Structures are given as C-alpha cells and as structure tokens.
Amino acid sequence: MADIILSRAAEIPDQLRIARAKSSPNLGPRILFFSGGSALNDISRSLKSYTHNSVHLITPFDSGGSSQVLRKAFNMPAVGDLRSRLMALADETELGQPDIFRLFTHRFPTDADPDTLNKEFRSIVHGQHPLMQAVSQPMRSLILTQIKAFDARRPKDFDLRNASVGNLIVAGGYFANDFNLEPVLFIMSKMVAVLGTVRAIVDDNLHIGAKLENGSVILGQRELTGKEVPPLPCPIQQLFLTNAHNRLPREAVRLPMRNRRLIRKSDVICYAPGSLFSSVIANLLPLGVGATIAERHVPKVYLPSLGTDPECPGMDLADQLEAILSALKIDAPEHVANPALVSTILCDETLYTPQIAKRLSRLGVQCVPTLLHKAENPHQYDPNKVCDALISLS
Structure with a gap:
C-alpha cells in the first residue's frame, strides 16, 4: 500500500x-x-x-521523394522535411494564417499531364490560382516573389507531379536569399505563425x-x-x-x-x-x-x-x-x-x-x-x- x-x-x-x-x-x-x-x-x-x-x-541531407527532384534540378539542400515540420507547427486556428497554410500544403496532382500541371503552375505564379487569391496582401506579394524566383530558374522539363507548392516557395526563397536557407525558413515561420523554431542543422x-x-x-x-x-x-x-x-x-x-x-x-x-x-x-x-x-x-x-x-x-x-x-x-x-x-x-x-x-x-x-x-x-x-x-x- x-x-x-x-x-x-x-x-x-x-x-x-x-x-x-x-x-x-x-x-x-x-x-x-x-x-x-x-x-x-x-x-x-x-x-x-x-x-x-x-x-x-x-x-537537410534527404535525397529521396520530392526533395530528390529539387536537389537534382538545382543542386541545393533538401527542403521537404523542413517545410513539413513548419507546417506541423503552424498555427492552424483562425489566429494564424489558414489561407497561407492551405497554399503551402497543396500538392500538384500525380496523374495529370504536363500541360495541365504547367497551366496550374502558371496560375500560381501569376497570382490567379484560388489558393493564391485567398491570401491577403501584403503576404501574397511576398509569396509571389519567392515562387517567381523559383520559376526563373525552373528547367523546362521540371517534373511538377506531386510537387509541394510549399517546397517550391522555399526553393525560390533559397535562390532569392543568396542560396541561404535560414532567411527563407524565418520568413515562412512568420507567414504561417509557426509555434516553435525550425532550423536546418547546417x-x-x-x-x-x-x-x-x-x-x-x-x-x-x-x-x-x-x-x-x-x-x-x-x-x-x-x-x-x-x-x-x-x-x-x-x-x-x-x-x-x-x-x-x-x-x-x-x-x-x-x-x-x-x-x-x-x-x-x-x-x-x-x-x-x-x-x-x-x-x-x-x-x-x-x-x-x-x-x-x-x-x-x-x-x-x-x-x-x-x-x-x-x-x-x-x-x-x-x-x-x-x-x-x-x-x-x-x-x-x-x-x-x-x-x-x-x-x-x-x-x-x-x-x-x-x-x-x-x-x-x-x-x-x-x-x-x-x-x-x-x-x-x-
């Protein structure tokens, strides 16, 4: 007893x-x-x-999955695990940024033809996609700056199947910040009101x-x-x-x-x-x-x-x-x-x-x-x- x-x-x-x-x-x-x-x-x-x-x-050393496609195309660190942890820690309540969260977690379809995929991608880059339209200013302009930086470097044959929009935005931010991850991770943390700290080990x-x-x-x-x-x-x-x-x-x-x-x-x-x-x-x-x-x-x-x-x-x-x-x-x-x-x-x-x-x-x-x-x-x-x-x- x-x-x-x-x-x-x-x-x-x-x-x-x-x-x-x-x-x-x-x-x-x-x-x-x-x-x-x-x-x-x-x-x-x-x-x-x-x-x-x-x-x-x-x-940031992953070389499989969707990170593999980005790493092969751009010779850059893996961003998929960083992006997914940011989303896991994002404030998903109305006090956060649910519209940005939905955009960052959106994936292109796996079974669509290249023309359909490119059409959807162009609508995102031009700010016409419903998920992008739902994001209020000035956040929309800030996100568009990152995705356009990605688009400027995107090879014509880049495979968009199952690509995460959030990964493409992180990649664009990496290019726009002199090939540094830390600034874009900081920006994304603020965008989706991350309730914690996410960093690459190096x-x-x-x-x-x-x-x-x-x-x-x-x-x-x-x-x-x-x-x-x-x-x-x-x-x-x-x-x-x-x-x-x-x-x-x-x-x-x-x-x-x-x-x-x-x-x-x-x-x-x-x-x-x-x-x-x-x-x-x-x-x-x-x-x-x-x-x-x-x-x-x-x-x-x-x-x-x-x-x-x-x-x-x-x-x-x-x-x-x-x-x-x-x-x-x-x-x-x-x-x-x-x-x-x-x-x-x-x-x-x-x-x-x-x-x-x-x-x-x-x-x-x-x-x-x-x-x-x-x-x-x-x-x-x-x-x-x-x-x-x-x-x-x-």
Whole structure:
C-alpha cells in the first residue's frame, strides 16, 4: 500500500506540470529535437497544445521523394522535411494564417499531364490560382516573389507531379536569399505563425554516406532508408557527410553558433523517432554537436522508433543507443560519461524487456518503460502520450 501511495504522489508533480503547460503553452518548456522526415510531425502537431517553444533541428541531407527532384534540378539542400515540420507547427486556428497554410500544403496532382500541371503552375505564379487569391496582401506579394524566383530558374522539363507548392516557395526563397536557407525558413515561420523554431542543422548543400559492416560504402540518404530501394544487407558501421563527390572530414562541417545557442538554452533534448541514421544520427555529424550537448545539464532522451527500422538490420535497442553515443562521442569531451549525452530512454512497453534494460543499465542510461503507443496500433506512437511524457521530464 505504501508503494502505491508513493507512486501516486510521484505522479502529482507530473500532472501539474502537464496542466500548467497546457494552460500557458506560450510559456512552455524548450524541448529540442534532433530529427528529420515525417516521423515526428504528428507529435509536433500535438506539442503545440503544450508548448510554443519547441526547437526542431532538421537534417537537410534527404535525397529521396520530392526533395530528390529539387536537389537534382538545382543542386541545393533538401527542403521537404523542413517545410513539413513548419507546417506541423503552424498555427492552424483562425489566429494564424489558414489561407497561407492551405497554399503551402497543396500538392500538384500525380496523374495529370504536363500541360495541365504547367497551366496550374502558371496560375500560381501569376497570382490567379484560388489558393493564391485567398491570401491577403501584403503576404501574397511576398509569396509571389519567392515562387517567381523559383520559376526563373525552373528547367523546362521540371517534373511538377506531386510537387509541394510549399517546397517550391522555399526553393525560390533559397535562390532569392543568396542560396541561404535560414532567411527563407524565418520568413515562412512568420507567414504561417509557426509555434516553435525550425532550423536546418547546417545551412549547407551536403549528402550523407555510410560504411557498412561488410566494408561496402553507400552514398545518399535514399540508398539507406530501404523505402525506395532494397533494404541494407548488414548494419551501418559509420555515417559520414559528403559533398556528393568526396567524404568530408568532420572539421569541414561545423554546427552554426545559432544552433549551439538553441542547444544551450534547451530544457530537454530529444533524439526523436525516425530512421535512426538518416534522420537522427545525420544531425549529430557536424563538429560541435556532441560537445555542446555534453555542456547542457538537462534530461537527454532517446525516443526510439516503433516497429522495424530498415536502416537497423539486426540491431536491438541497446545497439541503437550505442550508435547514437558513438556519433556524439567523436567530438564530445574526452572520457565524457554516457548520461551526459543520453540520460534516458523513453521505452514503449512493446520494446521493453528485462534483458534490454540490463544492457542499457550497463551503459549508464535509464530505461523508462511507458505505455506510449496507440491503442489501435502498437507500431505508432500516441502523440498526446508522448507529449505528456516529454513535458513530465522538463
């Protein structure tokens, strides 16, 4: 009975912390995520009810999907994951900019002929499309400036099928701002009233590569994920950055000071669900990430993906943690303790076993078994349960 009373008493501060965050999300904690892809988007949408101060450092190294089309045409960083996170964090109420949100999330049809696609694109560029007409001035003119910058560079054979209008606007802003992502991300954040901060981990046009345990080398994020290509034959031994031609030394790519400041001000650091190597560890490769994380004395949480990650053949939860720690320790202070880099694993009950907990304990990392998955699908996180857990740690 005493144990039950103590357990319930321990829950009370967590419940109060959650209630306080929900009542004043503008004063909510600064939860910082290292992520990429769409795995965190549903959680991000729910997080807006808890805090307007979350920070999302996103990898711009994607080379698949719609980002692949833009990267091939313009030799530029990937913008799709950045745009989708901006939209996930946008204020979708009438207090925000719902008309701009609808424009940015619109995609061209996948089955239309080139003439139909070009006709719709021209109507957007000339401000005649209903979605563009719905945007009030002066925002419409500002958006048109970005899309026209894209149009001025667009190859005649550019494939518009399934293209996101938001991605094209970001690309245009990238060109209009001297090939820098940071200014256009700032502008778009203001346009859709983003309730948080979204930044690329670095503002560079780079790719990722991997050395596998069998000694082979694979270049490009698309080749690693097992989504558009066959799965990897064996685990990844090491991830690295490349300029598409040569492997770059770690000191060649440095974490920008603006992102160091965000890490230093964070209340919780979270290694988010998603493809372990191309979405999470890719963000840890720039010089300075591990050292800056080690400096900050806050909870540092790994929230592993549910289900199967094609990038992790034969790897269990402890192996995944060791991969994260290895990437961080390359530039962390010598002899840094593991908890200074990852202190806790929020482990859904479907992933937890006593054997895994024992291995994690040997690594000095606390494993917290928690019911986090959706009732109807054990392979998907319940966004509200995850947000409750993260806020409780803040």
